[in-house]
Amino acid sequence: MLYRYKALTRAGASLSGEMEALDRTTVLQDLHQLGHFPIEVMEIKASASGPNRARSSLFSGLPSSRQITLFTRELGMLIKAGLPLDQALAFLERDAGSKALGRLIGRIGGEISSGKSFCEALELQGGAFPPIYSRMVRVAEASGTLETVLERIATGREKSQKLKSMALSEVLYPCLLIVMAIAAVTIMLTVVVPRFKDMISNAGTKIPDQARFVIGASDWLLANWEYLLAAIAATIIILVLGWSKLRGHVENLLLRLPLIGSILKLNLTVRFCRTLGMLIENGIDLPSAMKLVGDVIGNKSASAALERSYDALRKGRSFLDPLAQSAIFPPVLINMLRVGEETGSLSSSLQHMAEVFEEKLERTVERTFTIFEPVIILLVSGIIAFIIVSILSAVISINDLAI
Missing domain, CATH: 1.20.81.30 (Type II secretion system (T2SS), domain F)
Structure with a gap:
């Protein structure tokens, strides 16, 4: 299911976005794990993560599955080397092998700059990242093992x-x-x-x-x-x-x-x-x-x-x-x-x-x-x-x- 939420960050800033989850309780738990205080969570529509969404993404200008895999592998390597997430994304955007991948990385970086977490930024990319991908990233962010999880996803x-x-x-x-x-x-x-x-x-x-x-x-x-x-x-x-x-x-x-x-x-x-x-x-x-x-x-x-x-x-x-x-x-x-x-x-x-x-x-x-x-x-x-x-x-x- 797809949910729209409003929350407050630890710094007191207002935050809103969309999240795919099994139920409302899972959304609340994930927001708490990310350090946010949820204010409102409401279901907006059924999740489009199934086959229909996958077919529609063929004509949406999104990067190919292999490009997403390469992006995942390289991002994990850069974070493991000590680069902050925003700098790693900026580096990958400049060296992206295709315009579609470059635009996607740019949108992710922009969402993160506006205060969203990496997982939330991935969920807003129109089906480029499947629910399993974003869910694993969400848990990795909460546990501080993002580079390890990215390497496992890529593998x-x-x-x-x-x-x-x-x-x-x-x-x-x-x-x-x-x-x-x-x-x-x-x-x-x-x-x-x-x-x-x-x-x-x-x-x-x-x-x-x-x-x-x-x-x-x-x-x-x-x-x-x-x-x-x-x-x-x-x-x-x-x-x-x-x-x-x-x-x-x-x-x-x-x-x-x-x-x-x-x-x-x-x-x-x-x-x-x-x-x-x-x-x-x-x-x-x-x-x-x-x-x-x-x-x-x-x-x-x-x-x-x-x-x-x-x-x-x-x-x-x-x-x-x-x-x-x-x-x-x-x-x-x-x-x-x-x-x-x-x-x-x-x-x-x-x-x-x-x-x-x-x-x-x-x-x-x-x-x-x-x-x-x-x-x-x-x-x-x-x-x-x-x-x-x-x-x-x-x-x-x-x-x-x-x-």
Whole structure:
């Protein structure tokens, strides 16, 4: 939820701003931790930190995720070297690699100069910094460990971005093969087959069944290509406009697929472990951390499971039972976290399991798409060979008749 507040600083100056939090009590606690005396706190609207906000930020002129990560890493290094926050921000603004990042750092510096805390300045930047980021910074400011927390945030974001880049590079080549396959088959049916059609049809011989099928497919494609393109465009538009309603069904379907489902579950497990472990390590209480992870996990089924875990924590029960019942997270993770919960080492258990499952995810992605590539090539080769052999069989039958 998003709240607007008014408060007094220790020096007696008036302060106002907006803050994302789970409830009004959390806002009051955070203001007290920052050394402010709250006067008024009121909810203004639901938090826009979910997927809709992330999509809108694509066109808002904000820096990219990688630029935010680089800014975080460099800011942590400068503060660790002894520079005050305002001077470090001014230095980074001058040396920013893009105009968007420079403007963002300038706005943050301006908010801090007007009396706001670093966390409050981040929350006012239109979604450039996710709620998890600003929440960890808020706790770091209260505990005096800002440089350490910034380095941890940067490390976590770098690992997540590395994983995304690896997955993208593995997916790109099979997708290119599929596009080229569709193009090759389309050219065969619309250019090559029609050149033999008249000769085969006018020969007066019985056309083999395979050749008749290929010629029929070619005729249908040539006669209905406008409708086919319109149907594809309409399908894409329906998916885009109705994605919010269809998303849950699509995600559930993908999770049930043999290979893709395993990859998606591993990815969710890595994100869950790394994010929750980082939050707990930096002083966020477990219920609040579970709520934040549920908001950013990026999957409706996993988010619903984390919401049930959050409710279980509020009622004094273990948060692991709802996760086990979801069948999304592997049993070994549940068992390890149960041990970590009992021994008080939950954060280290989460970080360790994140490393283990990240290695497993990398191997699974590499092996899966290594299998996909030859399968796609063989499938395309088989389709093209079937078209060529079908046409050649009809041509040979004509020659046999002539003899």
